[in-house]
Amino acid sequence: MVPGARAPAASVLRGLVALAGAAVLWFSGAAEARVLLTLDDFGAVGDGIANDTQAFVDAWTAACGSEEQAVLAVPVAKAYQIWPVQLSGPCKKKLKLLIAGTIVAPASPDEWAGRDPMKWLYIYGVDGLSVSGGGTIDGVGQEWWARSCKRKKTQPCNTRPPPRALHFEECRGVSVQGVTLQNGPQFHLSFTRCVDVKANFLRVVAPVDSPNTDGVHLNDSSRVQITDNLISTGDDCVSMVGNCSDVRVRDISCGPGHGISIGSLGKNRTTDRVENVRVDTCLLTNTTNGVRIKSWQGGMGSALDLRFESIVMKNVSNPIIIDQYYCDQPTPCANQTEAVEVRKVEFVDVRGTSATAQAIKIACSDTLPCRVLELRNVNLTMVGGGAATASCYRASGKAVGAVAPASCLAKGDP
Numbered sequence: 001m002v003p004g005a006r007a008p009a010a011s012v013l014r015g016l017v018a019l020a021g022a023a024v025l026w027f028s029g030a031a032e033a034r035v036l037l038t039l040d041d042f043g044a045v046g047d048g049i050a051n052d053t054q055a056f057v058d059a060w061t062a063a064c065g066s067e068e069q070a071v072l073a074v075p076v077a078k079a080y081q082i083w084p085v086q087l088s089g090p091c092k093k094k095l096k097l098l099i100a101g102t103i104v105a106p107a108s109p110d111e112w113a114g115r116d117p118m119k120w121l122y123i124y125g126v127d128g129l130s131v132s133g134g135g136t137i138d139g140v141g142q143e144w145w146a147r148s149c150k151r152k153k154t155q156p157c158n159t160r161p162p163p164r165a166l167h168f169e170e171c172r173g174v175s176v177q178g179v180t181l182q183n184g185p186q187f188h189l190s191f192t193r194c195v196d197v198k199a200n201f202l203r204v205v206a207p208v209d210s211p212n213t214d215g216v217h218l219n220d221s222s223r224v225q226i227t228d229n230l231i232s233t234g235d236d237c238v239s240m241v242g243n244c245s246d247v248r249v250r251d252i253s254c255g256p257g258h259g260i261s262i263g264s265l266g267k268n269r270t271t272d273r274v275e276n277v278r279v280d281t282c283l284l285t286n287t288t289n290g291v292r293i294k295s296w297q298g299g300m301g302s303a304l305d306l307r308f309e310s311i312v313m314k315n316v317s318n319p320i321i322i323d324q325y326y327c328d329q330p331t332p333c334a335n336q337t338e339a340v341e342v343r344k345v346e347f348v349d350v351r352g353t354s355a356t357a358q359a360i361k362i363a364c365s366d367t368l369p370c371r372v373l374e375l376r377n378v379n380l381t382m383v384g385g386g387a388a389t390a391s392c393y394r395a396s397g398k399a400v401g402a403v404a405p406a407s408c409l410a411k412g413d414p
């Protein structure tokens, strides 16, 4: 039998329910037997120094294979050092990972020798996993950032990026709520090919000069809610690439960092389709971008039906930006005719201050201009006071209500 404490038998609970009619729902919800396992049950030390990887893997295997709903706890006030792991599902029952203490990565990138450099906590193929508990996942990215060519220009660029902290692939019904993710070597929380995902009540923090440390990153994922988070890192607070749809981003405090980004899309001539994204009620402070859509030339697909609403900017360098000429590589990107189409994008109730004179910057492709854009009740001024400007290239749409700086969108969508 697996170690751990079992919940009271269902029959006892049913008796209690009979006594307390008002609590029927609560008790019947708890009536299903559950099993609580802790890392310590599997021999973990939790001093931040010992190698607790095998204990974590064993605990996962037991919890994931449990016939009863399992809660796998990372005990509070302890730190468990975990080497790169691949955990997989599907599990027999819904699984909860209750992180109350800290999970910490090895500090040296050399520990990844002979392993996939892009993975640390990698979870594949789970259905119905929740992560919560108020604890911390610490990627200890300092040495990775120091070796990055983005920070140290003399350093050659690695062909493969550093590990993502918590990375899900092929998942369904996953929620990550109420934990801290910090100092990721690369992205902090990422989802690839996932559906029905929640990332709520998170604190995601890394230094402003840590490269590629996006807060929450989506790739080929749909039906996603990212809400009630504080994200302050060296890169995008939220980013999405590939084919993503039905994404809600709400109640986010973002900054410093690079803002909220759709893209980059179309890198290496890929076909990407991002559709039905709503971003609302976000406060961006000291970020290099506010709300951004970026795509590489030569890409294909579309960014379609996007709405950014109730956004407050404080000292943001490019508050509203659409860039179909994105080029994040050492050599200049040649102009190409293909482009990722940008259509039906609304910016509603966006106000605050821009760190640069140009608060609205829309640069679209000659062959595939941006269309059906809308600016509605926008008021962006320069941070020191004074009017900001807007620039548009190959972009059409309309301005509604008071729009400052004055809209530069061409009228009359084709």
Ligand SMILES: *[C@@H]1O[C@H](CO)[C@@H](O)[C@H](O)[C@H]1NC(C)=O
Binding pocket: 051, 053, 054, 083
């Ligand atoms: C820690 O344990 C894991 C799992 O057993 C192993 O893969 C890794 O190499 C260990 N690290 C060290 C430094 O021994």
Ligand SMILES: *[C@@H]1O[C@H](CO)[C@@H](O)[C@H](O)[C@H]1NC(C)=O
Binding pocket: 192, 193, 219, 220, 241, 242
């Ligand atoms: C998105 O995920 C796919 C695999 O599904 C991968 O091939 C692609 O490189 C990823 N894109 C980015 C920008 O990470």
Ligand SMILES: *[C@@H]1O[C@H](CO)[C@@H](O)[C@H](O)[C@H]1NC(C)=O
Binding pocket: 220, 242, 243, 271, 272, 273, 301
């Ligand atoms: C994304 O969608 C496009 C168009 O629907 C499709 O051609 C492409 O293969 C999709 N990419 C992935 C990774 O599913």
Ligand SMILES: *[C@@H]1O[C@H](CO)[C@@H](O)[C@H](O)[C@H]1NC(C)=O
Binding pocket: 268
């Ligand atoms: C992108 O294309 C370049 C050159 O064509 C190639 O070297 C590189 O591996 C590609 N990257 C990806 C992620 O496919």
Ligand SMILES: *[C@@H]1O[C@H](CO)[C@@H](O)[C@H](O)[C@H]1NC(C)=O
Binding pocket: 255, 256, 285, 286, 315
């Ligand atoms: C924004 O940046 C300024 C200047 O570096 C700093 O004084 C201020 O505290 C920052 N605000 C936030 C919320 O980080």
Ligand SMILES: *[C@@H]1O[C@H](CO)[C@@H](O)[C@H](O)[C@H]1NC(C)=O
Binding pocket: 286, 315, 317, 355, 383
């Ligand atoms: C605005 O941000 C810039 C960096 O982009 C910083 O130098 C400046 O101090 C900030 N100003 C305020 C008022 O926060």
Ligand SMILES: *[C@@H]1O[C@H](CO)[C@@H](O)[C@H](O)[C@H]1NC(C)=O
Binding pocket: 333, 334, 335, 366
């Ligand atoms: C690419 O096209 C844009 C828009 O026509 C133009 O401003 C830019 O100079 C061109 N760049 C190159 C490298 O040809």
Ligand SMILES: *[C@@H]1O[C@H](CO)[C@@H](O)[C@H](O)[C@H]1NC(C)=O
Binding pocket: 379, 380, 381, 402
């Ligand atoms: C725009 O914001 C400025 C600075 O906060 C304020 O003085 C001005 O009244 C606002 N304009 C509108 C139309 O709300």
